[in-house]
Amino acid sequence: MNHNQKRKTLILIVVVSTASGLLVLSLLTWCIIKRRRKKRGAETKNEDIELSFFDLDTIVNATKNFCSTNIIGEGGFGPVYKGKLTTGHEIAVKRLLKNSGQDQNKGLELPWEKRFEIAMGISRGLLYLHQDSRLRIIHRDLKAGNILLDEEQSPKISDFGKARSFGRDQIVAKTKRLIGTYGYMSLEYAIDGKFSVKSDVFSLGMLLLEMVSDKRNGKFHHPDHYHSLLGHAWLLWNEHKALELMDPCLENSYIESQVLRCIQVALLYVQKLSKDRPIMSSVVFMLSNEGVTFPHPKEPGFFVERSSIDEETSTSDGCHSGNKSTMTIMEGR
Structure with a gap:
């Protein structure tokens, strides 16, 4: 083999070796990237929320x-x-305080017009979370204590510590760890751990009934029965006495058609089956349009009459937590 042949052979060996090395390196890099992406995807899937965190x-x-x-x-x-x-x-x-307790219920002390504006503001805010934001967010703890009013008394939905984000194609999720407030939880969430946008709709329905009546579902008592505020509203609706639910303080400011519409819409929100509850875009339309014909509400979730003995037992066990207490159950049924 002459000098030129040896030189060509050496060059060929170098080229082949280099190419083989680059190929192996590329394969290794691709495997590492794929593994990291897979791990990151698994971590994201298991996260409860995808909201921003701040130090x-x-x-x-x-x-x-x-x-x-x-x-x-x-x-x-x-x-x-x-x-x-x-x-x-x-x-x-x-800011959580070490020895903080619950605030006393001071009542809304707001005229009907302002309460209705607040109801509309909360509904639009929930519509944004469910439909218009970059992430579809399920709040999971919508209640009076998590609605803040600014200096103009415009409502702001707060406390997203229990929120979950959904993908655009995701409809429902299930958890064994129930987090929320007794009295605002939908039936399917409290029993089976299933939550969706319809869970927030149920909570909004309870919030509307409280705004109309200025009563708290968990602290409501009636001399003639042992139903909750939800059960009481359902009874009055079926007896065509829905206006009796209204806070007496509203007598000089209420608009009868709006109050009745709020009660009817609220009862549509709290229907037992999630498929029967309207989505938030329909909710906003229902509240803001006079003369629209709504379907008759079906029986709400938790329409059971509690006994005084059961009530005392649940209170002593800490399960009957009222408006502002939060309940966590580690294992769903």
Whole structure:
């Protein structure tokens, strides 16, 4: 073999070796990337929420070190502060206090017009979470204590610590760890751990009944029966006495057609079967349009009459938690 042949053979060996090495390196890189993506996807799938998280320094700076002038509300476990991020976005921050207790119920003390505006604002906010935001968010703990009013008495849905995000094609999810507030949970969530946008709709229905009556479902008592506020509203509706549910303080400000519409729509929200409850886009339409014919509500979830003995037992066991208490059950049935 002459010099030129040896040189060509050496070049060929180098080229083949280099190409083989690059191929092996590419395969290894591809395997690593694929494994990392798979791991990241599994972690994302198991996350409860996909909302933004902030470190303490960011929150302290946003609220000006939890300045008292930034307090915009008082939750059951501490004050809620208004904050502003460096990006310009405004946030609400609930600061949990070690020895905090529940606030006393002071009543809404608002005229009907303002209550109806608040109801519409909450409905539009929930519609945004369910349909218009980048992530479809299920709040899972919608209740009076998680609605904040700003200086203009416009409602803001707060406390997303229990929220879950859904994919655009996801309809329902199931969990063994129930997190929410007794009296606002839908039947399918409380019993089977299934939740969806219809779970929030149920909670909104309970919230509307409370706004109309200025009564709390978990603390409601009636001298003639042992039904909850929900059961009482259903009885009055079937007896064509729905206006008797209304807070007496509204007598000089209410619009009869709006009150009746709110009660009827609320009863549609709390129907036993989730498939019978309207979606939020229909909810907003129902509330905001006079003269629209609605279907007759079907029996609500939890329409059972409790006995006084059962009531005392559940209270002593800590299961009957009222409006502002939160219930966590580790294993769903």
